[in-house]
Amino acid sequence: MSEPILLNGKALSATIQEEIKAAVDARNATGKRPPHLAAILVGSDGASETYVGHKVKMCDKVGFKSTLIRLDESISEADLLAEVDKLNKNAEIDGFIVQLPLPKHIDVDKVTQAVDHRKDVDGFHPVNIGRMTQGLPCYLPATPAGIMQLLARNEVETSGKHCVVIGRSNIVGTPMSILLSRNNYPGNCTVTLCHSRTKDLESIVRTADILVVALGRPHFVTADMVKEGVVVVDVGITRVPDATKKRGYRLAGDVDFASVAPKSSFITPVPGGVGPMTVTCLLQNTLKAADKEIYS
Numbered sequence: 052m053s054e055p056i057l058l059n060g061k062a063l064s065a066t067i068q069e070e071i072k073a074a075v076d077a078r079n080a081t082g083k084r085p086p087h088l089a090a091i092l093v094g095s096d097g098a099s100e101t102y103v104g105h106k107v108k109m110c111d112k113v114g115f116k117s118t119l120i121r122l123d124e125s126i127s128e129a130d131l132l133a134e135v136d137k138l139n140k141n142a143e144i145d146g147f148i149v150q151l152p153l154p155k156h157i158d159v160d161k162v163t164q165a166v167d168h169r170k171d172v173d174g175f176h177p178v179n180i181g182r183m184t185q186g187l188p189c190y191l192p193a194t195p196a197g198i199m200q201l202l203a204r205n206e207v208e209t210s211g212k213h214c215v216v217i218g219r220s221n222i223v224g225t226p227m228s229i230l231l232s233r234n235n236y237p238g239n240c241t242v243t244l245c246h247s248r249t250k251d252l253e254s255i256v257r258t259a260d261i262l263v264v265a266l267g268r269p270h271f272v273t274a275d276m277v278k279e280g281v282v283v284v285d286v287g288i289t290r291v292p293d294a295t296k297k298r299g300y301r302l303a304g305d306v307d308f309a310s311v312a313p314k315s316s317f318i319t320p321v322p323g324g325v326g327p328m329t330v331t332c333l334l335q336n337t338l339k340a341a342d343k344e345i346y347s
């Protein structure tokens with residue numbers, strides 16, 4: 052078996068961010084204001100802080116304006132919904148996100164549904180998910196959108212392939228299963244969606260031509276579970292304690308890269324695979340929102 056091709060999200064993100072920056076410069080030249088992304092962060096969860104901080108930094112890099120709204124962990128659901136409503140009505144803000152997870156006392160579905168779907172650049176609102184399912188223009192959820200671009204720009208063949216997705220979350224597994232089954236490129240796969248109740252998962256995974264893994268269990272997929280030539284997309288990011296690192300942890304994917312890579316034709320690394328693409332697709336959606344490309 053030849054060396055696997057790395058699906059390098061870090062490099063592709065840098066390329067796409069240059070494209071976004073060029074589009075922002077072109078907008079500015081016509082006198083338009085820069086695209087403006089806002090983020091609501093409730094509480095101070097370490098991973099969420101990192102993700103939001105990174106999103107703000109990337110906004111700067113491509114010339115967007117960003118606003119971070121920090122709210123206390125103890126905020127009531129009603130007060131959070133009022134903040135969402137303010138952003139919905141603020142004409143200076145093109146798109147916004149509410150960083151997940153939210154504290155347990157807040158109903159995440161209520162908050163997701165309260166976001167104006169025209170500003171829902173995370174692509175989590177039922178209107179956007181529904182439009183995605185029907186193949187209509189919409190904000191695609193950022194992580195699946197990033198995976199689709201990684202497959203497309205690396206010209207991975209998908210038509211007629213058996214794709215196995217592990218994990219059925221609303222933000223990754225379920226939309227991936229829909230996107231890859233659509234009559235499009237990348238797509239036209241026969242998709243099997245596996246989850247925590249799936250029986251004999253290993254034998255299903257062994258039949259995968261394309262494997263998308265999004266369950267959040269480090270090194271869950273090992274070499275004995277995949278067939279030769281498989282395309283592997285590892286979405287998992289788990290902080291694993293590591294005393295040799297200055298920050299005290301390292302990021303682990305759901306795939307045991309060292310053993311699975313030699314059997315793969317294409318594979319995403321962790322970090323540097325899906326993660327950077329997610330942030331970049333959020334920026335792409337925000338640019339579309341500013342340009343009113345999807346909704347007027």
Ligand code: NAD
Nearest residue numbers: 194218219220223246247265266267286287288325326329
């Ligand atoms: P989640 O935590 O909401 O759900 C996990 C899913 O895995 C569930 O659908 C469950 O049914 C399934 N599952 C759990 N145990 C299983 C088992 N033993 N066998 C089969 N299926 C099982 O999932 P999520 O929010 O999609 O996150 C999954 C992982 O992806 C996490 O590590 C998360 O940090 C990461 N993630 C990364 C990005 C990125 O940008 N790279 C974005 C989102 C999520």
